[in-house]
Amino acid sequence: MMSTPADSRTAARRLIEALPRPLPRNDGRRADAVQAALLASGLLDRRDLGNSRAVAAATRDGLTILAHLLDxxxxxxxxxxxxxxxxxxxxxxxxxxxPDEAQLRARDTATGLLHLALWHTDNELRLVSAALQVHAEEALLADRP
Incomplete structure (x- = not known):
């Protein structure tokens, strides 16, 4: 994960900018576009492309950094x-x-991440929950002196 919420916000902006607008409607192309954005943002490594656990973790991290961005x-x-x-x-x-334009782009990115997660996990709610937990822990650590 990122070292600070500020680093997370920078990564979130890279992730959002890497996604095509609008996302493709075709399920496979949409998943490919989101996966490419995860690669471009640095949240996913090329050697992990076929690894569902790694893609799910990158998706979780993407949701986490989007929460930091909205913070x-x-x-x-x-x-x-x-x-x-x-x-x-x-x-x-x-x-x-x-929501303003920035919030809508964060939402669209999160929606795309969850679409990709459908291909790599059977429990998207657990993935969202884990992302929010990581966000809370990182935010708490950032607030400590």
Missing amino acids: ENAPGHGAGQLLLLLLAERDGFTPHPA
Whole structure:
């Protein structure tokens, strides 16, 4: 994982920028695009491409760094924002206040990561939970003197 939340935010920006917009609609192409973005961001190594555990871990790390990125404008609330954005996307509602462009890009990236996770794990909820736990631990460590 990243050494600091600031490093995570930088990696999250690289991940977001590496994804094509819009993501392909074809399931296989979409998964390939997300995997390529994980490679470009440095969260996934080329030798781990066929390794489901490594891809799932990179996906978890991607969700974690997105939560750190969302913390930037709402310190201590990035994980909650990420979860709310994912639920809003899944259930088709708009949170209040409405997400800005940066939040929507983080949401789209997280949605793409979870799509890729479907190919590499049988428990996406556990993956999201692990990402939020890692985020909380890293944020706590960053706050310590």
